[in-house]
Amino acid sequence: MHNYHLDHLQYLETEAIHVMREVAAEFERPALLFSGGKDSICLLRLAEKAFRPSDIPMPLLNIDTGHHFPELNQFRDHRAGQLGVKLIIRTVESAIANGTAVPAPGEVSRNRLQIPTLLTAIEEFRFDCCIGGARRDEEKARAKERFFSFRDSFGQWDPKNQRPEIWNLYNARLNPGENMRVFPLSNWTEMDVWEYIRKEELEVPGIYFSHPRKCVRRHGQWLPVNDLVPPKPGEQVQDLVVRVRTIGDIISTGCIESPARTVDDIIAEIAAARVTERGSRADDKTSEAAMEDRKRAGYF
Amino acid sequence: MPVPIQHPVDILRLNTCGSVDDGKSTLIGRLLYDSRSLMEDQIEALERSADLTGGGRIDLSTLTDGLRAEREQGITIDVAYRYFATPRRRFIIADTPGHVQYTRNMVTGASAANLAIVLVDARQGVTEQSRRHTCIASLLRIPHLIIAVNKMDLVDWSEERFIEIRDEFEGFLPRLDVKDVQFIPLSALTGDNVVEPSNHTPWYPGPTLLGHLESVHIGSDWNLNGLRFPVQWVNRPNRPTDPELHDFRGFSGQIAGGIVRVGQKVMALPSGQVSTVKQIWTYDGPLQEAFCPQSITLMLEHDIDISRGDMIIGPDNLPGASADLRARVCWMHSRPLQRGRKYLLRHTTRTVQAVIADIEDRIDMATLEPVPDPAEMALNDIGEVRLRTSGPLVFDGYSTNRLTGSFILIEPGTNATVGAGMLFPPTEVVKPEYSDFAI
Structure with a gap:
């Protein structure tokens, strides 16, 4: 007996596969942004579901800020190798060296500097579309994003002038130099991502699970102590059992104290959580409009 | 808590x-x-x-x-x-x-x-x-x-x-x-x-x-009567050395209506070629049947020429096929819709050219009454429009199927999405040329 009904994960999956195939069919030179984080891990599985038994018809692209968690980069390389997909890495380091990215005096964060690095990579490979793992539930400016997000020839997002997106009919047409960012996980929540990881038995980097780490308390969060984040005078280094909930740069990603050692534990923890995912990212706390400003400038 | x-x-x-x-x-x-x-x-x-x-x-x-x-x-x-x-x-x-x-x-x-x-x-x-x-x-x-x-x-x-x-x-x-x-x-x-x-x-x-x-009971919003499978992407691994994939040729897409079963007869439109479903391929293994809105890859018994924009249908509840269309259009652009203007029309996975043959009426929002023969339709206007397309569309009325009854209009040059259309039911349905296709 069949009831012709999709549960919420099946619904989100078929929606995302449809979007992925639109990209393959409508664009000449698409790329898939893969960081090794949990959202882009789901994207890769969806790409397998959309395109197998053929090869995934686009390379993976990662902008390495030089401030990544080493565990994340290891996982990124390992997973790309497993799938046999070409992985293109462009670093903020070399963008600074050749002058395409210029840090402001005293600017430590690589967050802003990712933007020119990404835009230069898009030009270098003449990518006309980048698939990203952003979700609308992450943040207020993201909540206004379309599945197919048009960027002008400067890579800019104009929230007042977005293309209406109606039914499942996506307008993918571009003029030369313009670019599309496509977000198949638009309708997914953090909970959906973890439930999908559980259902598909996807491997994730170990730092998502609880592990011992030396941390300092700064700006109301636990920052991992490392070469880039040395303890400041007066700060006390503590040995904690933590995990990361969302992975940004190592200098701005807060750890949360957690005993969650399995995907099931994480799902139970999120169900009871009282802080949103991006709450542990210092880069969004700067101002109310932080994300909007970065997106206008061409951020993911 | x-x-x-x-x-x-x-x-x-x-x-x-x-x-x-x-x-x-x-x-x-x-x-x-x-x-x-x-x-x-x-x-x-x-x-x-x-x-x-x-x-x-x-x-x-x-x-x-x-x-x-x-x-x-x-x-x-x-x-x-x-x-x-x-x-x-x-x-x-x-x-x-x-x-x-x-x-x-x-x-x-x-x-x-x-x-x-x-x-x-x-x-x-x-x-x-x-x-x-x-x-x-x-x-x-x-x-x-x-x-x-x-x-x-x-x-x-x-x-x-x-x-x-x-x-x-x-x-x-x-x-x-x-x-x-x-x-x-x-x-x-x-x-x-x-x-x-x-x-x-x-x-x-x-x-x-x-x-x-x-x-509130939301039941099923999806149409399960009459197979509609707009081909989105042709899946050809192109690996001559792999005996299993050597001949693999699948049609990938999201089912826009109905149910498809292994062994059933299907027809590809607009060509009208007929075949049988050999396999419903998915990453998670083959299926015996699949339904709207699942995303699948169909393999057919015969090697017929099908590409993106074609529609695979089943023998029941046949769709319409025509280049002359009537639709309710919601206009979304500051440059008004006028008779004789040409646009790109995106319907399912197919994009064709379309010309506005006539604007029959425009709804007056104060009275909700149609006003006949308006000179044009401005931003936010809704009205009934006749269009002629460069090739026939395989479609259903919007009231029967939202996915095969809807389209968008794109302005050439700017590529702006300027209108959303909901098709009226077809006046006549596809006539299969093969007698064994019809029941």
Whole structure:
């Protein structure tokens, strides 16, 4: 007996596969942004579901800020190798060296500097579309994003002038130099991502699970102590059992104290959580409009 | 303590619409706040911005008015999506602005919705905007409608005023095609009848807003009669050395209607070639049958020429095929729609050229009556249009199937999406040339 009904994960999956195939069919030179984080891990599985038994018809692209968690980069390389997909890495380091990215005096964060690095990579490979793992539930400016997000020839997002997106009919047409960012996980929540990881038995980097780490308390969060984040005078280094909930740069990603050692534990923890995912990212706390400003400038 | 989420099984997509100051954003903020879908840091950010700008009062609308321009002007300028879950259901809210010049966003937000909430200010009553939003909800065939009469606290919870507004709606609802309507008196600001029942409305026996959202029967929105499979991408691994993949040729896509089964006869349109389904391939293994809206890869017995934009159909409930089309069009661009203009028309996975043969009428939003033979259609106008396309479309009436009955118009050059169309049912269906295809 069949009831012709999709549960919420099946619904989100078929929606995302449809979007992925639109990209393959409508664009000449698409790329898939893969960081090794949990959202882009789901994207890769969806790409397998959309395109197998053929090869995934686009390379993976990662902008390495030089401030990544080493565990994340290891996982990124390992997973790309497993799938046999070409992985293109462009670093903020070399963008600074050749002058395409210029840090402001005293600017430590690589967050802003990712933007020119990404835009230069898009030009270098003449990518006309980048698939990203952003979700609308992450943040207020993201909540206004379309599945197919048009960027002008400067890579800019104009929230007042977005293309209406109606039914499942996506307008993918571009003029030369313009670019599309496509977000198949638009309708997914953090909970959906973890439930999908559980259902598909996807491997994730170990730092998502609880592990011992030396941390300092700064700006109301636990920052991992490392070469880039040395303890400041007066700060006390503590040995904690933590995990990361969302992975940004190592200098701005807060750890949360957690005993969650399995995907099931994480799902139970999120169900009871009282802080949103991006709450542990210092880069969004700067101002109310932080994300909007970065997106206008061409951020993911 | 929040109630842990117990694997909700279905998703309800809803759309909120109302005029400026009807309190949409506050209502959504209230839904999220009272259903405990807000997190500590969101509440903290609320309080922070309240301290800075709001004289200490928490403003729930700042939860959804995300863009700087919106906070400056105190309005919502684009569709914002919100997600929340209760133990019974998961919800995707498309919050769409009521601004006259942004009505196109309502069509964007509402096209996929199961349910629409039209907000009315109890003091203002029915406005042209409320008519417009109700009319669009009906044209888009959103199955369920809630008329939320907001700011009841400002009319002293008057039952009389509530009934007055309900009667005004009921005066024009029969002219629209709306099947299920629920009127709810509430106050987003105070929270009465949003999540918790109100003490102020003993005369209202009905459900709270959330109560109704959790219990309304959404059944299946998808059409399961008559297979429609628009081919999205041809899957050819092209690996001559691999014996298993050597001959693999699949057609990938999302089923837009009906059910497909292994062994059944199918026809590819517009070519009219007939074959049999050999395999339904998925990454998770082959299926015996698949249904709308699953994404699959079909393999056929015969090597027939099929490419993106073609439609694979089954032998029952045949679609129409024509280059002469009639549709209701919602115009979304400041450059008006005029007779003789040419656009690109995107329907399922197919893009063709289209010329506007005629504009039959334009709906007057004040009366909801059609005005015949308008000179043109301006931004936010809705009207009946005749089009001629460069090749025949394989389609259904929008009332039968939203996915095969809808299209968008794209302006060549700027590539702007300028219109959304809902097709009238075909006057005649496809005539299969092969006698063994028809039953």
